[in-house]
Structures are given as C-alpha cells and as structure tokens.
Amino acid sequence: MTHVSFVKRRYLALWFPWLPAERLARAGRTGSPERPLVIAEPVKGALRLAATDRHAEALGLLPGLPLADARARVSALLVADHDPEADRRLLERLADICIRYTPMVAPDLPDTLILDIAGAAHLFGGEDGLVRAARLRLRRHGFTVRTAFADTPDAARALAQFGAASVAALPVAALRLGEERETALRRAGLHTVGDIACRPLAGLATRFGAQAATAVRRMVGDAESPFVPRRVLPPVEVERRFAEPVARTDYVLGVLADLLAEACRMLEARGEGGRRFEAVFFRADGKEQTVSVQTSTPVRHPTPVVTLFTHSLARLEDPLDPGFGFDAVCLAVPVTEALSPGQPDLDRAPPPGPALDALVDRLAARLGPERLLRFHPRESHIPERAARLRSGSPSGDWPVPSSGEPPLRPLALIHPPRPLSNVVADVPDGPPRRFRLGGAVLTIVRAEGPERIAAEWWRRPGLTRDYYRVEDESGRRLWIFRHGLYGREETNPRWYLHGLFA
Known part of the structure; x- marks a missing residue:
C-alpha cells in the first residue's frame, strides 16, 4: 500500500493597524498626542474618517466617524486626504519585502498581508523565529504590525485584527458580512464565531444568507479560502x-x-x-x-x-x-x-x-534587452504587418514552406512598395507580361498567383491586393501586387514591387 502524506497549510497574518498614517509619517506628516492625525474621505456627501494614527485611536476617534464630530471632540486635528492607491502600492511593497520569508505572500487589502509559511518556518528556527524576524524588519521600516498564526487565511487575518485567543472567541465582525448582517446576528444572540459554528449551518444560510455560512466554513477550514499570492511560484x-x-x-x-x-x-x-x-x-x-x-x-x-x-x-x-x-x-x-x-x-x-x-x-x-530588437511574428495577413520589432526572444513560429518548395514571400520587404509603370497584363486577373521599373523594362517569362489579400476592414477601408511571384528574362524573381480589382474596386489599378526573392 502506498501512503501519501499531505503538507498541512499554515498561515501567518501581518496586520498593519495604522498603515495610512505610518505611510504619511514616512513622508514627514506625523501626528502627536496634542495633534493627532486622521485620514478623511468623502462618503455620501460628507467627510468621514477612513483611518487614524495611534494617538487619534487612543482618543476614541475611529474609522467611520464623521470628520465634523471628530473636530468637535479634538479641535487640533491634523487632517490628510485618503489615498487608497498609495496604500495599495505600499502594501505591495511590503509584500515584496516579506518574500524573503516565503514566496507565497498575498496582499489582503487594505492593510493585511497573508503568508503561506508551510515548509518555510524551519528556515528561521520555527514559527516564533520567523515572526520575530518579520516584526523586527518591518519595525525598522517604521511600521507597526500585529501578527497571528492559523490553519486558514481567514482565521489568521481575523485573529491578527481582533486579537482573540481562538477562532471561537472571534466576534461576528470578523466574518466581514457587512453591518446589516452583523447586527442581525447579534440580535439573534450570536455574538462570536463559536456561537455560530456550533449550530447547523444550513439554518444559518436560510436565515442570514449563503454568504454567512460560507464565511464560517472558510474560517474553520471546512471550505477553501481564496489565496492568490502576489508572486507566482516559479518552476x-x-x-x-x-x-x-x-x-x-x-x-x-x-x-x-x-x-x-x-x-x-x-x-x-x-x-x-x-x-x-x-x-x-x-x-x-x-x-x-x-x-x-x-x-x-x-x-x-x-x-x-x-x-x-x-x-x-x-x-x-x-x-x-x-x-x-x-x-x-x-x-x-x-x-x-x-x-x-x-x-x-x-x-x-x-x-x-x-x-x-x-x-x-x-x-x-x-x-540591455530593450536596446536589442528582433523581428517577432504577428498574426496578420497583411505582409507589412506580419512582423514587428520587439525586444526579447521571438514568440511564435514563422511560416515554413513545404519541403522542396520556394518561399511564398520574400524575407525582406520594400517599404514603401515601389510603383511599376507601363504595365501590360491580362484582365481582369492575369499576371503582368511586361512593366517598367525605374529606367528598365522587364519582360516576365514565368508567373505564379494570384494570392489575394483583402484589406483589414476593422482598421480602415482599403483595396484588395493580388500578389504574384514572377521571374524575368534574366532570372530575377520579384514579388509584385496589383492594388485593387479590375471593374469592382478600380478602373485602372496600380501595380507595385513589394519584395525580391534571393
């Protein structure tokens, strides 16, 4: 009998309680006990607190409070505008710093990092050694962090944010169901995750919605929690x-x-x-x-x-x-x-x-790779658009002619195509018999075609091209086309030389 062992997942949550304020502190905007810092944002036509620093929190100024009420309590407030995009970039930067502890780091907006530390903690002497190293490094960067370990990402995040001793002791707010559902759960006498988990979840889903039951299952590990690391694990x-x-x-x-x-x-x-x-x-x-x-x-x-x-x-x-x-x-x-x-x-x-x-x-x-350009194939039936210059190794395959057959198109194109004059050709779809190129008159002895290429209608209106591979009396092989169809698109189509075969 073959025994298969599975690695138990283990997660570390790093919660930054004052991330926006500490970001501003790094830029020189620091609050103080006499003048605490609050970050405000417009909500339904009024300014409300989106975040605070530790001094404002100690005075009871919490996110969600109207800015006017906050000023009524503390007149000497330092107010800054909320910038969630700057906070997101900072959280991603912190995630990059924490990659040294494990490659599986997932930002959990707006202020938490989740680390999958399964198989990585022993490199730091265990979980305690890992979290000490992470706290010390983040403190050197000027950030306050609160941490928690758990067997699921949701539980680790909630334990770090609410500071509970166990998952069962977490308040219902840890389920992140919204204020309306949280109020309904409390009125029903369900104040903690443990109160909910000990009851049949089918009844919970019927009364409070499937989202509530799913949140509890994710918290206790009975359902898969979404975990998308910032960096894809390389092979x-x-x-x-x-x-x-x-x-x-x-x-x-x-x-x-x-x-x-x-x-x-x-x-x-x-x-x-x-x-x-x-x-x-x-x-x-x-x-x-x-x-x-x-x-x-x-x-x-x-x-x-x-x-x-x-x-x-x-x-x-x-x-x-x-x-x-x-x-x-x-x-x-x-x-x-x-x-x-x-x-x-x-x-x-x-x-x-x-x-x-x-x-x-x-x-x-x-x-530098950006200074070295190579031709890359591109999906387009228009010859001059079938390749483009880009850095890096070419992706995709170039068309290869059948064994023993000459190439359908020349390797190099003439840009722009050279016009031909005095063209003698059979109408409506015959190849040219003779034409003038510059000061020379070329007589064609062999011709293959046409290869008909329509214009890209989704870009701009254009004329149809009929391409021919021709050979003149001296053995030169040319790639020419007629621009427009006789009688349908043009009464007197023009002819052009677009390439030379080696």
Whole structure:
C-alpha cells in the first residue's frame, strides 16, 4: 500500500493597524498626542474618517466617524486626504519585502498581508523565529504590525485584527458580512464565531444568507479560502541564507554561481531548460535588488548564464551595493521549456548552442534587452504587418514552406512598395507580361498567383491586393501586387514591387 502524506497549510497574518498614517509619517506628516492625525474621505456627501494614527485611536476617534464630530471632540486635528492607491502600492511593497520569508505572500487589502509559511518556518528556527524576524524588519521600516498564526487565511487575518485567543472567541465582525448582517446576528444572540459554528449551518444560510455560512466554513477550514499570492511560484527556485550579513559582493556572486549550478541540476531532472533567470539579493536593511537575464534558447548549463549575469550586473545604473550586508540570495527560473539531453564533447563540455543565439544573449545582457530588437511574428495577413520589432526572444513560429518548395514571400520587404509603370497584363486577373521599373523594362517569362489579400476592414477601408511571384528574362524573381480589382474596386489599378526573392 502506498501512503501519501499531505503538507498541512499554515498561515501567518501581518496586520498593519495604522498603515495610512505610518505611510504619511514616512513622508514627514506625523501626528502627536496634542495633534493627532486622521485620514478623511468623502462618503455620501460628507467627510468621514477612513483611518487614524495611534494617538487619534487612543482618543476614541475611529474609522467611520464623521470628520465634523471628530473636530468637535479634538479641535487640533491634523487632517490628510485618503489615498487608497498609495496604500495599495505600499502594501505591495511590503509584500515584496516579506518574500524573503516565503514566496507565497498575498496582499489582503487594505492593510493585511497573508503568508503561506508551510515548509518555510524551519528556515528561521520555527514559527516564533520567523515572526520575530518579520516584526523586527518591518519595525525598522517604521511600521507597526500585529501578527497571528492559523490553519486558514481567514482565521489568521481575523485573529491578527481582533486579537482573540481562538477562532471561537472571534466576534461576528470578523466574518466581514457587512453591518446589516452583523447586527442581525447579534440580535439573534450570536455574538462570536463559536456561537455560530456550533449550530447547523444550513439554518444559518436560510436565515442570514449563503454568504454567512460560507464565511464560517472558510474560517474553520471546512471550505477553501481564496489565496492568490502576489508572486507566482516559479518552476525552479533555490536560495541561500547567511547566518550573518555578508558585505563582500564577490562572495555573494560566487554564491549565485553555486545556486545556478544547483538550479541547472534541477532543470536537468525535469528535462527542461531555463529561458529566464532572476536573482534577488536581499540586504540586511530590508532593501532588495533584482537582476534578470533571458536566453534565446533553453539553457541548463550554468556557465553561459553566469556570463550573462556578469554583463547585466556591469551595466546596472545602480550598482550592486551590499550596504550593511546581504543576508540572503534567491535564484528563480520563472520561464522554462522542454530540452532534450545533448551529447557532450570528449572534454565533457556542454554542447555549444547556436552562435547567433549566444551572441544575441550576450548583447542583450551587456546593452540591455530593450536596446536589442528582433523581428517577432504577428498574426496578420497583411505582409507589412506580419512582423514587428520587439525586444526579447521571438514568440511564435514563422511560416515554413513545404519541403522542396520556394518561399511564398520574400524575407525582406520594400517599404514603401515601389510603383511599376507601363504595365501590360491580362484582365481582369492575369499576371503582368511586361512593366517598367525605374529606367528598365522587364519582360516576365514565368508567373505564379494570384494570392489575394483583402484589406483589414476593422482598421480602415482599403483595396484588395493580388500578389504574384514572377521571374524575368534574366532570372530575377520579384514579388509584385496589383492594388485593387479590375471593374469592382478600380478602373485602372496600380501595380507595385513589394519584395525580391534571393
């Protein structure tokens, strides 16, 4: 019999009770016991408190209170406008800081982070060590945080916000059902989550709605809670934590090379190669710096990737600075592709990749990927719109002619198409017999076509094109088209040269 073991999920909630006020404090707008800070927002034509600092809360000024009533209680108020977008960006920034504790970090607006710490707490000596490290780091950044552990995200968040000793002791407000349902539950004598959980949930759903029953099930773990981490877990990720901060950049880069070797072994076990590699350097003061490189083809040998990182680090406008020292390095491979094993040389060196791909990778790492443009295929039947210049490796496939057949279209197009004059052609749909190109008269001996391409009606009205592959007496092969259909769109269509076949 095969025994399957499942990892029990464990969550840590980080609640920032005064997040908006502490954000403003970082910008120099700090309240005091004599002049507390409140953040106001318009609600139904009146200004109400959206958040406060610790001094205002101690005076009984709570969110939801009309600003006029708050001024009546405390005349010397410092008032700021509510900026939920700035608070959201700050919470996401704090989530990025907490990625050093676990890659599974989910912002829970407006003021909470949920960390899935299953399998990560032992790296810090257990849950107590992890939460101590997180509190210390966030306190250094100027933030007050309250924490709680639980087996579900909803329970962890509620325990952190309400400070209850257990899930059963949480007030019904922890279910976040809205003021109307909370009032109805209290009138029914249900004041805590424990009061509700010990009763049949079918009756609860009938009386107070299915949302109430679902909220209780999520709180106690009988229903799945939505948990969307800010960062998608990459297929391959390795890290190295240091017992003491390391101030030597060369040593940290050596650790990065070791991590690349470890990641490549993991890729080999998966039968894959990496297309994008990201290194995150965590500093002891809470700052981190991310450097990423990408390759034109899948790679699972560390040497070329180390070279790309060396070039990328050399071109950074803000050089890698250890500050007070690095305390961790993380390497992720977020983009992978299948890669068949190759035959090594006699000296056990990896099989060399295409020279062009290696050159492109080095140039992109040295100059920056945004400065190196390559043609990418684009879904469009209009020839000049079927490709575009973009940075990065081309995504999608180029059309390939059948075996033994010449290409249907030339590799390079003439822009803009060159007009042809004195064209002699059979009407209505015949290929040209003779035409003048510049000062020369070309006589056509072979022709294939037409390939009819209609205009993109959703962009703007246009004429139909009939393309022909033609060959003149001297063997030159041209790609020409007639712009417009005889009698239906044009009485005298124009002809153009759009490309040359090699």
